[in-house]
Amino acid sequence: MSERSGVIHDLGYRHYDGMRDGTATIARTLFVTGLRHTYGLGRSGKSKILPFILLAMATLPAAIIVGVVVLTGLDRLPVSYADYTHQVQLLTSLYAAAQAPVLFSRDLRHRSIVLYLARPLSSSVFAVTRWLSLTTSLLIFMWVPTLLLFAGAMLAGLDKSDQLEGLLKAAALQLLLAALVAGLTGLISSVSLRRGFAVVGSVVALIVLSGVVTSVQAISDSQDADSIGVAAGLLSPWSIYGGLGDAWHAGVVTFTPPGSAWALAYVLFAVVLTALCVLGLVARFRKVGSR
């Protein structure tokens, strides 16, 4: 009798006795997944459109600048690294407002947060990891054009140490900004679970507030009341970024640049505000998880 071939064996339930990752590895997996999701990677094709269009729009001027500098042989970049980010702030703000809900609203709205919190990661590690994903995502959004500019400057043969100094100043400012913006938009998104409200809330916090602060600073400058303008600079992430960029001579020009004491206050304020936002996120996730 010949053996029958192609038989499907039902092996029944099989246990898993292999390796299991520790908390740090699980958090890293969550971090990478979250970072990919902000650019629509690993999600539907539709969700890739917005982040990549915004990134392209934020990078296009840098590409043009590089072309001009390389072809015409300018002896310096027409815009500093830090100032470039300041100029395209509208696009960065829109990106943050649109993508923060991906990381901070979805799990809460659909209650899948409970499934995460029933697993090894605690609510605080979960919230901090989500915040790190958005911070990194924003840094990538700002660093792509910045690094393109730097590559162009190197191609054009501009002075390496000058460029490197400008680049590092910009990187420090961008890090501070990304952490703060991720905290603010994350907190707004975790509280207003409807995507529309979350986006509008973030737009108000980033774009509208920034416009208001700039107006206040312009008026106080013209009225010789600089201290009011400097103090008002604390109210928006972008005015903190601009003010520090001016104070640190990173090529950003504002109406009312802070003095050195105020610059320190700007940094401290940004750090404390970021920390408060992250604590707020932890509390929010913990509360929803226990419901």
Added chain:
Amino acid sequence: MAGVTGELTGRPPTNQSVVSTAGLTKHYGTVHALTDLTVDVGPGVTGLVGANGAGKSTLIKILLGLLEPTSGRASVLGHDIEHASQEIRRLVGYMPEHDCLPPDVSASDFVVHMARMSGLGASPARERAADVLRHVGLDEERYRPMGGYSTGMKQRAKLAQALVHDPRLVFLDEPTNGLDPAARTDMLRLVQRIGSEFGIAVLVTSHLLGELEQVSDHVIVLDGGHLLRSSATTDFTRQTGNLLVEVVGTEAERDLLGEALAKRGLTCRPRGTMVAIDPPPPELAEGGATHDLIRDVAADLGLGLMRLEPDRGHLEDVFLEGSAHV
């Protein structure tokens, strides 16, 4: 951060208790969700029954470390909930009562992601997800976004994510909620298989007493945050010593038989379409004399005997007994 990378989890014999609580209490202000609960849960399938608001979900959330108890202690798989809650969450699976699935993701992608969140590597996560989705009965639809699923399919996807990391204990909170009768039977059969064939201890809640009677080895009954009773299902459904008799015909025939039997010294009362007979007096108790008597009486009256069986207890009776005590 605690937790060791590359940990191997062996399966020690599971004949000890998987969950044990001592004086567990949870108060939300004036609402007493759980009061002084001391109970042990063994391997196999354990049913946790009680009306809505009896404290079932609260107990599960405390055991998972999602809620802090007001007082009392508890341990899950030998780990204390206060000090080793993370370790517990590595070893257990949880299927919540409410909807918890993102609508724009496929069950396949979601279960793989949840496996990774429990610490499985990328390729074991994919293998396990495919395996578990097959076991819960999600076939081709696993590749479609879950927003378009029926309630039955959603419950299966929720169950799959609870099992994907091969836990040693699963908490299933109302797994039959919202299911039609056929899907309910399927789900109950699956719960029973998890406990027996898969070898995973199960703590399953329901506000429907009857369905847990079918699948659980042990039943814990909660009422208003208090423990009403905890014992083996067979204790609840043991024979009461009563007999149930049904004859062909209507209530008239039933009453005819009842009255005739009463005249012969048996205590009878109607129960639905049947006659319930209390334990017989000593002279009729031996050697099936009662059975013979019933047969003869029915034959004398010309009634067709349809059913003659021992009566069994039901979980509902516990609530009746319980409220009688309180």
